[in-house]
Structure formats: C-alpha cells, structure tokens
Amino acid sequence: MPGLPMLRALWAYRGFIWSSVLREFHGKYRESLLGAFWSVANPLTMIVIYTVVFGQLMRSTLPGHEQTPFAFSIYLCAGVITWGLFSEMLGRLNGVFLEHGNLIKKSNFPRICLPAIVTLSALINFGIIFTLYLLFLAIIGHWPGVALLALVPLLALQILFTLGLGIFLGTLNVFFRDVGQLTGVVLQFWFWLTPIVYTLPALPEKARGLMALNPMQPLMAAYQQIFLDKTLPAFGPLLPLAILTVIFLLLGAGFFLARVGELVDEL
DSSP states (O other), X not given: OTHHHHHHHHHHTHHHHHHHHHXXXXXXXXXXXXXXXXXXXXXXXXXXXXXXXXXXXXXGGSTTOXXXXXXXXXXXXXXXXXXXXXXXXXXXXXXHHHHTHHHHHHOOSOTTXXXXXXXXXXXXXXXXXXXXXHHHHHHTTOOOGGGGXXXXXXXHHHHHHHHHHHHHHHXXXXXXXXXXXXXXXXXXXXXXXXXXXXXXXXXXXXXXXXXXXXXXXXXXXXXXXXXXXXXXXXXXXGHHHHHHHHHHHHHHHHHHHHHGGGHHHHO
16 A cells, blocks of 8 residues: 555654644744734635625525524635635645755655645644634534534545645646646636535526536535534535545555655756
8 A cells, every 4th residue: 555654654753743833833923923813814804805795695595594693604614714724735735845845855754744744734724713713603602513523524534635636736746847836726716616605506507517526515515514504414425525535545645656756856
C-alpha cells in the first residue's frame, strides 16, 4: 500500500510537524496587535456580507424554516465555513512544494510532512471560526444536539478527499506550473456551482440534475442539514465522494512516491 511508508514517516516526524504548525501560526500574528483575530476576520466578513446580501432574497427558498430566525444565516455559515476549510487546504496543498522549495533543497526530511503541516494549520483556522459558529448557534437557541456527532465522519471524508486531490495536484504543479493557476480558477467556479450561498430548490429543474455531477454538493447538503434541520444526514448520497476519495488518495500517494525523488531537481 503506497500510504504505509508515508504514515510511518509522519509518525516518526510528528514533533517536526507540530512545531512547524505552531511556528507558522505564531509567525502570522507575531507583529500584529490583534493577533489571532485576523484568522477569523476574513471568513467572518464574508459571512456577514453574504448574510446581508442574500439573507432576505433567499429566505423563501428554505421551506419549513420561515419561522426560524437566522435560518438562512445558519444555512449559509454551515456551507461557507466548511467550504473554507476545503478551499484553504486545496489551495495551499496545490503550491506546498513550490512554497517550501528552499526548505526541500536544504533539509533532509520526508516531504509528506509538508501536506500534513498544511492540513493541521488549516484545521486550526477552521477550529477557531467553527467555535464561533457553535457559540452563535448556542446563543440563538438552535443547537444541533446529537446530530452534531455526524460532523466527525463528514469532516474526515472531506479532509481525506482534499488531501488526496491536493497531494496529486501539488506534486503535478512542480512539473507543470499552470496547474496552480488553473486550480485557483476551478475553485472559484466550483464554489459558485455548489449550493452554498443559494439553495438547491432555487435552481431550475435541469440545473438540479446537473448537481449530481458535483461531488461536493451532497457533502455541503449534509452539513446544512445537521445545522439547519438538527437531524442526522443521509450518508448514501456521499458514496460517489467516498469512491473519489479512495481513488485520489491512491492516485495522489502513488504519484507523489513515484516523483518525490525528482522534486529537488525540478525546484
């Protein structure tokens, strides 16, 4: 299995990975008066803008929640926050080997540590903004209860899918630099082609059928169901994403292990 050597390397270098994550986090805000606040300022600003702009327009497209205060805000934040984790991870994984080219040339360590550092850093940022979201839900009396437990397998699936795809694209980007630019463009289209700032019922019938081709749509819908409906989501629609996750993990690990020896020469 191509992943076993990487898992052993990650465990052996766990101290290096964690210290790098902490150093990166502290380094971002060392000279900042407001510190870690800036890690949540951008997503908070985006959420506020989307809520103000779309909240009144899209409220009627949430059937059954007309009497729920902040219904669209809950729906919107569930998608924006979790998509933010996906977008940050994939965007950074896409350029992780190029970004740390000097470190790769000068230091001898397992290169797979770099995607692990990116993943943990993104999870810390996600944890901060997600904690604020949970606090908001508790204050308005819309706590999801036991349905919150479903978040664990959903996040695990999302992280593994992003890791597989990100490691593959990040390795490919070392040899074909256009991949990085293309990924940024695709991510923007992908966001707007996923029902996050709008709802599925708001789309024409033909467009709804095309959503079946978007592997992230059922994942975002599952998050939205947990936090808006406070019920456990159906896991059946996530099967295509689970299959893609296995494919990309094997593809990403295999391609990375096959090309890792050539990274220094290309960088």
